[in-house]
Amino acid sequence: MILPRNFYDRPTLTVARDLLGKVLVHRTREGLSTGAIVEAEAYIGEDDPACHAAPGPTARNQPLYGPPGHAYVYINYGMHYLVNVVTEKEGSPAAILIRALEPIDGIPLMRRRRRGTPRGGEIPEQELCRGPGNLTRAMGITLTENRADLCGDRLYLDDRGIQVGRIAWSPRIGISVGTEHRWRCYVVGNRAVSGRTAATND
DNA sequence: CGTTCGATGCACT
DNA sequence: GTGCATCGAACGT
Numbered sequence: 001m002i003l004p005r006n007f008y009d010r011p012t013l014t015v016a017r018d019l020l021g022k023v024l025v026h027r028t029r030e031g032l033s034t035g036a037i038v039e040a041e042a043y044i045g046e047d048d049p050a051c052h053a054a055p056g057p058t059a060r061n062q063p064l065y066g067p068p069g070h071a072y073v074y075i076n077y078g079m080h081y082l083v084n085v086v087t088e089k090e091g092s093p094a095a096i097l098i099r100a101l102e103p104i105d106g107i108p109l110m111r112r113r114r115r116g117t118p119r120g121g122e123i124p125e126q127e128l129c130r131g132p133g134n135l136t137r138a139m140g141i142t143l144t145e146n147r148a149d150l151c152g153d154r155l156y157l158d159d160r161g162i163q164v165g166r167i168a169w170s171p172r173i174g175i176s177v178g179t180e181h182r183w184r185c186y187v188v189g190n191r192a193v194s195g196r197t198a199a200t201n202d
Numbered sequence: 203c204g205t206t207c208g209a210t211g212c213a214c215t
Numbered sequence: 216g217t218g219c220a221t222c223g224a225a226c227g228t
Contacts, residue, residue: 055215058213058214059214060214061213074212074213075210075211075212075213077211078209078210078211079209079210
C-alpha cells in the first residue's frame with residue numbers, strides 16, 4: 001500500500017519513526033529498485049540550525065515550505081544527491097533525510113548504477129544503500145526527483161508490513177550545529193545502517 | 203582497527 | 216569567497 005499524504009502530515013519525529021521498515025520505491029526506464037528504510041534523520045523548522053530552513057525561505061529550500069509528501073533533493077559536497085521526504089503542513093518547513101536502505105528489488109541495477117564509482121562492481125548487498133549519498137546513487141535519485149510527489153507512481157513509499165526490530169535515537173550525523181537533538185533514528189543492529197564505527201549506533 | 207584528508211559544485215552571504 | 220545533512224582512499228597503530 002502506497003503511503004497516503006496524511007502519513008506525512010504529522011509531527012516529523014513521529015513520521016521518522018514510522019518510516020523505518022517502509023519501502024522506498026523508484027520506478028525508472030532502467031527498471032524498478034526498492035529498499036526498506038533502516039535509518040533516517042529529522043530536520044525541523046527554522047529554529048533547527050541544521051535544517052536547511054534555518055536561514056528562512058530561499059530558492060533551494062522552497063520544497064520544505066511546500067505541502068507534505070513531496071521529495072526534497074539537493075546536492076551535497078558538490079557530488080552527492082541527498083533525498084528527504086517533506087513532512088508537516090504547508091508553510092511549516094520540515095523534512096526527513098533518508099540515510100540508509102536495506103536493498104530489496106533491483107539489486108543488479110543498483111550495482112550497475114554504483115559501478116563507475118570506486119568499488120562499483122563488488123559492493124556487498126548491505127552496503128549498496130548504506131549512507132545518504134550511496135542510496136541516491138543506487139536508487140537513481142537525482143535533482144530530477146526534487147519536488148517529486150511521493151503520492152505519484154514514480155517515487156513513493158510502500159507499506160509492505162515489514163516489522164523492524166528495536167529502534168534507537170541518536171544525534172544526527174555530519175552536522176556541527178543542532179547536535180543537542182537526538183533526531184536520528186535507526187534499526188538497531190541492521191548491517192545497512194551507516195555510522196557503524198561511531199558511538200552513534202546501538 | 204583507527205583517523206585524516208581530498209574530491210567537487212553550487213547555494214548563499 | 217565560504218561552507219557544506221558525504222565518501223572512500225590513504226595512511227597510522
